[in-house]
Amino acid sequence: MLNINPANESNFSILTKRLYRAGLCVLLLANPLCHAREIALTFDDAPTPDSALMTGDERTTRLIAALQRAKVPDALFFVKADGINKDTQKRLDQYAAAGFHIANHSYSHQAASALGHSNYMADVKHAHLLLKSQKNVLPYHRFPYLDCGKDKSSILSIQQSLSDMGYKDGYITISNYDWHISTLLSGATKDNKRINYDNARKFYVATLYDAIEFYDGIAKETLGRSPKHVLLLHENDAAALFVGDLVSHLRSKGWKIISPQxxxxxxxxxxxxxxxxxxxxxxxxxxxxxxxxxDKLHHVSEDVSYLNKAFVAAGIAF
Ligand SMILES: [Zn+2]
Structure with a gap:
């Protein structure tokens, strides 16, 4: 039992603080608006080719290790099916064996607005035939360049055809140019520059996290709540190097990683x-x-020239 007198004032103060925190936690948990914000990870364009920084095999191995180390419950890899060959097939098998899932990102990765309804659907069907015998496939389709079609009638007819094939829309809620950060990293390596990986890590995490908060802010203003988010990433070198750091940072800010499903x-x-x-x-x-x-709907980092300057200012390559 605590002897509450001036000599034990610090014990009393600690107890009071603990009771206050416990009460606060109960109140927060009882409030449905106070749950952790939630986000799922998706990776486009798998299986990507070798770069100056790492081979495709290394990239897949590193990504799986990082996701498993970070205890990410699931991730969805949107496959650009013309990248599948006997060498890259084993990478798709590795993702499935690790418990992750794959989905349809078309065959030749062309914009639906350029191809039109029938050519776009032929491209998706080509991918569908190559994917249907794969392991851990989910019936989601994501448009290359997030381009759903030229005009309203074209968009609606493509959506209907995808739905008729059993596909659900593999939309995202958070955009970014992670692909350009990765290109800058591998490009610097190709140019025989030295990479400061600590600075590269901080740059990747800070840029993507800021975009996540930006779109969550728009969501909260528009919907009045934080939805279950779907983050766009790519199966690239930057993700293979730093996705674990991004997940740690998200969790340190109170986010929960959920499955794309x-x-x-x-x-x-x-x-x-x-x-x-x-x-x-x-x-x-x-x-x-x-x-x-x-002009209020794009994060500042979705701009190649902005990222080029910010990459230099971050002291990443010498
Ligand atoms: Zn893509």
């Missing part, structure tokens, strides 16, 4: 108001549809 259960998966505003992410599409001006 769980994220795609969010009610925004059924919000089709994005018909008039595509080429980006669903949060921006919904906000754009509700009247937010387009």
């Amino acid at each position: 769980e994220a795609y259960e969010d009610p925004i998966s059924r919000d089709v108001s994005n018909i008039s505003y595509h080429h980006q992410n669903r949060v921006s599409a919904i906000a754009g549809h509700s009247g937010v001006p387009e």
